[in-house]
Amino acid sequence: MNDQWTVVVGVKQVPDEDDVSLDPDTGTLDRADAEAILNRPDRNALEAALRIKDEVGARVVAVTMGPPMATPVLEAAVAMGCDDAVLVTDRAFAGSDTWPTSLVLAATADYLDADVVVCGEETTDSSTGQVPPGIAAHNGWAQLTYVEELDPLPEDEQIAARRDVEGGHERVVADLPVVVAVAYGENEPRTAGLHRKIHAENEFEPVELTADDLGVDEDAVGLAASPTQVGGMETVEPVERERERVETPSELVGALADEGVM
Amino acid sequence: MPVDVDEYEDVWVFVEEHDGDVAPVSWELLAEARDLAAELGEDLVALVIGEDVDDVAREALRRGADRVLVADDPVFEPYRADPYGEQFRHLVEERRPDVVLIGGTHTGRDFAGRVAVPAHAGLTADCTELGIDEDGHLEARRPAFGGNVLATIKCENHRPQMATVRSGVFEAAEPDPDRDGEIERVDVIVDEADTLTSVLDRSVGETADITDADRIVAAGGGTEGDLDPVLDLADALDAELAASRKAVDEGWVGHDRQVGQTGKTVRPDLYVAVGVSGAVQHVEGMNDSDVVVAINDDPNAPIFDHADYGIVGDLFEVCPELVDLLEDADDPTEVPA
Ligand SMILES: Cc1cc2nc3c(=O)[nH]c(=O)nc-3n(C[C@H](O)[C@H](O)[C@H](O)COP(=O)(O)OP(=O)(O)OC[C@H]3O[C@@H](n4cnc5c(N)ncnc54)[C@H](O)[C@@H]3O)c2cc1C
Numbered sequence: 001m002n003d004q005w006t007v008v009v010g011v012k013q014v015p016d017e018d019d020v021s022l023d024p025d026t027g028t029l030d031r032a033d034a035e036a037i038l039n040r041p042d043r044n045a046l047e048a049a050l051r052i053k054d055e056v057g058a059r060v061v062a063v064t065m066g067p068p069m070a071t072p073v074l075e076a077a078v079a080m081g082c083d084d085a086v087l088v089t090d091r092a093f094a095g096s097d098t099w100p101t102s103l104v105l106a107a108t109a110d111y112l113d114a115d116v117v118v119c120g121e122e123t124t125d126s127s128t129g130q131v132p133p134g135i136a137a138h139n140g141w142a143q144l145t146y147v148e149e150l151d152p153l154p155e156d157e158q159i160a161a162r163r164d165v166e167g168g169h170e171r172v173v174a175d176l177p178v179v180v181a182v183a184y185g186e187n188e189p190r191t192a193g194l195h196r197k198i199h200a201e202n203e204f205e206p207v208e209l210t211a212d213d214l215g216v217d218e219d220a221v222g223l224a225a226s227p228t229q230v231g232g233m234e235t236v237e238p239v240e241r242e243r244e245r246v247e248t249p250s251e252l253v254g255a256l257a258d259e260g261v262m
Numbered sequence: 263m264p265v266d267v268d269e270y271e272d273v274w275v276f277v278e279e280h281d282g283d284v285a286p287v288s289w290e291l292l293a294e295a296r297d298l299a300a301e302l303g304e305d306l307v308a309l310v311i312g313e314d315v316d317d318v319a320r321e322a323l324r325r326g327a328d329r330v331l332v333a334d335d336p337v338f339e340p341y342r343a344d345p346y347g348e349q350f351r352h353l354v355e356e357r358r359p360d361v362v363l364i365g366g367t368h369t370g371r372d373f374a375g376r377v378a379v380p381a382h383a384g385l386t387a388d389c390t391e392l393g394i395d396e397d398g399h400l401e402a403r404r405p406a407f408g409g410n411v412l413a414t415i416k417c418e419n420h421r422p423q424m425a426t427v428r429s430g431v432f433e434a435a436e437p438d439p440d441r442d443g444e445i446e447r448v449d450v451i452v453d454e455a456d457t458l459t460s461v462l463d464r465s466v467g468e469t470a471d472i473t474d475a476d477r478i479v480a481a482g483g484g485t486e487g488d489l490d491p492v493l494d495l496a497d498a499l500d501a502e503l504a505a506s507r508k509a510v511d512e513g514w515v516g517h518d519r520q521v522g523q524t525g526k527t528v529r530p531d532l533y534v535a536v537g538v539s540g541a542v543q544h545v546e547g548m549n550d551s552d553v554v555v556a557i558n559d560d561p562n563a564p565i566f567d568h569a570d571y572g573i574v575g576d577l578f579e580v581c582p583e584l585v586d587l588l589e590d591a592d593d594p595t596e597v598p599a
Contacts (some may be wrong), residue, residue: 018340037301083419091550092324097377097384099379099384104298109379121368121524126406127388127406127523128386129371129387130374130375130378130385131376132375133343133373133374133379134379136379137347137375137376137379138379141342142458142459143344143372143376144552145372146368146372161463163345164517165280165464165466165517166280166368166469167370167467167468167469167517168464168465168466168467170461170462170463171462171463171572172460172461172462173459174344174458174459181532183509184507185507185509185511186511205306210270211587214421220263227378227382227384227385227415227420228385228415228416229383229415229416229417230414231395231401231414231416231483232414233406233409233411233412233414234414234592235410235412238410239568240550240568241568241569242569243572244568244571244572245571245574246571246573247573248570249469249573249580249583249587252555252573253588253591254582255571256555256571259570261553
C-alpha cells in the first residue's frame with residue numbers, strides 16, 4: 001500500500017504541423033523541412049504526471065516508441081522533471097498503426113510496473129486519439145480520456161478524474177492501473193529549469209528497450225500486423241475564398257446582402 | 263492473424279445515447295450506413311446500449327435500421343468505457359459484423375479502441391467520407407495535416423472494419439413512422455462487480471446542435487471571455503453561437519459548440535469568426551461553410567486566408583456597429599419609402 005506509484009508518460013516526436021508543407025505538383029507531403037517537436041498535447045500529459053508526483057510522490061518515467069532520433073523529446077521530458085525516460089525502439093516496429101503501437105506501449109507500461117499511464121489527448125501528426133484506449137484495452141486496464149483534472153487516491157489504489165463529456169462534465173473514479181488521456185490545453189505545462197535542462201542534455205541517457213526485452217512477438221508488430229493500411233493520399237483543393245478586405249461594417253453588410261445571405 | 267473476411271457481414275451503427283438522449287451523429291451515421299449496406303447487399307443493424315432504451319431502439323428502426331440489437335441494463339447508465347467496450351466486443355465476436363460505425367464523439371472515441379483492440383479490428387479515426395471499393399472493402403477517408411490531404415484508410419485482412427465518424431458530416435434521414443423491423447434483446451455479459459470505474463456524478467445541460475445551423479457566429483480567444491458582442495451579433499443575425507477550442511478550453515463556451523478537428527463540422531450559409539486566429543484545426547471544421555466572414559485585429563491572422571470577407575479591427579468596436587446596422591435594417595421605420 002505504501003509503495004510509491006510509478007507513473008509512465010507516453011510522449012511522441014512529431015513534425016511541427018505549422019511546418020508541414022504540401023508539394024503542389026506531386027501532392028506529396030514534405031515533412032523533411034518540418035522541425036521535429038514534442039507533440040504539444042503531450043506537454044499537458046507531462047504536467048499532469050508531474051502533478052501526481054508533487055501530490056503523492058511517484059516515480060515518473062517518460063516513454064517514447066520511435067527511432068533513436070526521437071531522443072530529444074525524452075530529454076525535454078526529463079528537463080521538465082521526469083525521473084527517467086525509456087526509448088522503445090526496434091526495426092520490427094516500423095510501419096505500425098495504432099493497434100501494434102498500443103500493444104508495444106502496453107507491454108512497456110507492464111514492464112515498468114506502471115500504476116498510471118498518462119498520455120496526451122492525441123498526436124498532432126496522426127490525430128487518432130486511439131493509442132491511450134488501445135493501451136488500456138491491451139492490458140485490460142481502466143481508462144480515462146478527455147481528463148481535465150486528476151486526484152490521486154493512493155490509500156484506495158484509485159485515481160479520480162474530472163472528464164469532459166458532451167455538454168458537461170463527469171467525475172469518475174478508476175481502479176489502478178489506469179490509462180489517462182489528458183485533454184489538450186487543460187493545464188499550464190511547467191517550464192524546464194536550467195539545471196535540469198543541462199542535466200537532460202548532458203548526463204541523461206535513455207534506457208533502450210526492444211521487442212525482445214518486452215517479450216513482444218515480432219510478428220505482432222509493424223506494418224504486417226497493422227490492421228489498417230493507408231490506401232492513398234489525395235490533396236484536397238483548398239476551399240477558394242474571396243479573401244476580400246472590407247473597411248467598414250456597412251460595407252460588410254452590403255457585401256453580405258449581395259451574396260444573398262442577409 | 264488475418265481472418266476470413268467472407269465470414270463477416272452486416273453494417274452496424276452504434277447508437278449513442280445518454281439518459282435517453284441520442285447523439286445526433288448516430289442518426290447521421292444510420293442514414294449514411296443505409297447506402298453502404300445497400301451497396302454491400304448486407305443488413306443495417308443498429309446497436310443500442312443503455313438502460314430503458316426501447317424508445318431509442320424503435321426510433322432506430324424508423325431511422326433506417328433493418329434490425330436493432332439492444333443491451334439493456336443498469337450497468338450501462340451512465341456510460342463507462344469498460345462495460346460498454348466489453349459488451350460491444352462480445353457482440354462483435356459473437357456476430358461478426360463486416361463494418362462498424364461509431365460517432366466520433368468523446369464517448370465514441372473513448373470506447374471504439376476498447377472494441378477494436380481485442381477484436382484485432384481495423385479502426386480509422388474521425389472519418390469524413392465513407393465508401394466501398396470494387397473489392398467490397400470499406401474506404402474510410404479522413405483529413406490529415408490540417409485538411410490539406412485526404413487519406414484513404416482500408417482494412418483488407420481484418421474484420422470488422424471500424425470507423426469513428428465526425429459529427430455533422432452526414433445528413434440524418436427523416437424518421438419514417440411506418441418503418442418497422444426486428445428488435446432483439448441480447449444477453450448482457452457485463453457484471454457490475456467486474457467494472458473498473460465508477461461515475462460519481464455527471465452534470466450535463468442541454469446540448470446544442472450547431473451542425474444544422476444556417477448561420478453561425480463563432481467566438482475565439484480574442485473575446486477574452488467577454489462574449490456579449492458576439493452574442494449580440496448572433497442575435498442580430500439570428501445565428502447560433504459557436505466557438506474555437508480556445509474559447510471552449512477557457513470555459514467561456516460549452517464543448518458542444520466547438521468547431522474544428524476535435525469539435526464539430528459545420529456547414530452554414532454564413533460563418534462569422536470573431537477573434538478567431540484561424541488555426542488549421544479550427545478551419546477544418548468550418549471549411550464547408552458557404553460564406554465566411556472574419557473579424558480580427560491582426561491583419562496577418564491566418565483566418566483572413568480562409569474568409570471571403572475580412573474586417574481588420576477590434577471586435578469590441580466592430581461587433582456593436584454591425585449589430586446597429588443589422589437592427590436598423592430590421593426596423594421597418596427605417597425602410598425608405
Ligand atoms: C490536437 C488538437 C486539436 C485541436 N482541435 C481544435 C478544434 O477542434 N477547434 C479549434 O478551434 N481549435 C483546435 N485546436 C487548437 C488550435 O490549434 C488553436 O489553439 C485554437 O483554435 C486557437 O483558438 P483562437 O484562434 O480562438 O484563439 P487565439 O489563438 O488566442 O487567437 C485569438 C485571435 O483573436 C485575435 N484578437 C485578439 N484580440 C482581439 C480583438 N480585441 N478584436 C479582434 N481580434 C482579436 C488575435 O489576433 C488572434 O488572431 C486543437 C489543437 C490541437 C493540438
